[in-house]
Amino acid sequence: MLIAQQDFVAQTGGISETKAFGFEMNGFAFHTVISGIYADKLRAPFRELATNARDGHAAKGNLYQPFDVFLPSKLDPTFKVRDYGISLSHEEIMGIYTTMFASTKRGSNEATGMIGLGSKSPFAYTSVFTVIAYLGDYKRTYSAFIGTDGVPQIALLDMCQTTEPDGVEVSFPVKVEDVDKFRNIAPDVLFGFDPFPNILNEQFVRPAPVTLYQGMAGLSTMLRLYRLEPNSWLGKVGSAIRSRRPRSASQAHSSTGPSSSTSRLVTCQLPPLAKLSATTVAL
DSSP, X not given: OOXXXXXXXXXXXXXXXXXXXXXXXXXXXXXXXXXXXXXXXXHHHHHHHHHHHHHHHHHHTOTTSOOEEEOOOSSSOEEEEEOOSSOOOXXXXXXXXXXXXXXXXXXXXXOSOOSSOGGGGGGGTOSEEEEEEEETTEEEEEEXXXXXXXOXXXXXXXXXXXXXXXXXXXXXXXXGGGHHHHHHHHHHHHXXXXXXXXXXXXXXXOOOOXXXXXXXXXXXXXXXXXXXXXXXXXXXXXXXXXXXXXXXXXXXXXXXXXXXXXXXXXXXXXXXXXXXXXEEEEO
């Protein structure tokens, strides 16, 4: 995704020495960044890996082709996303996965990502995950893991010939007690993707959304009644909006309706096989 560029102008004089700020890469710093930006440890890697798969297809020009998702089960507690995009070279794997805020997606709005943390998002949930890159006639398997010093590393485990189509597959083990949680959030995370991904190990039919409510009047009552939460959408990715801003005493006793300057069109939808959600779109 393209990001706004800002030019900085600094006027200096009489300075004898300067030094640019740096970032010390250690276990504490990595944990602070990943844990801080990814509050939902289950939803974050699911969403980020699905988004990366979609972006890989966009870069190759085959957005019409769905990527694959393998949901964990009690018999095979593994979560897996396999795309059929441009794939990654060995140098790209060793560079992108080992560099915080490194991104290849800042040159086009066709891609959703651009921060450079999504590929590391599985570490929000697990201490080890597997990356398989299919490129040309070769399949390369890597293991990304947290080292004894708390700093993540990635290692090339194997390289062999293959006839599989190009793309990237990322997988990680899921705790048995979290298997149902991953399966339950799948409809919400994948709701905005078009075409809808292939769910390899589940009978997963995506029906058309059902509009339950539209408008502003009585919105707060509707949200409480159906236990809805508003979502913001960026590309194909939806994120829950959780307001924690305290209100003043005057605001608390005033009308609960939105002001004209912040009016929103709110559509309460029923995602497939999931709880109700409210999608908020700015007018």
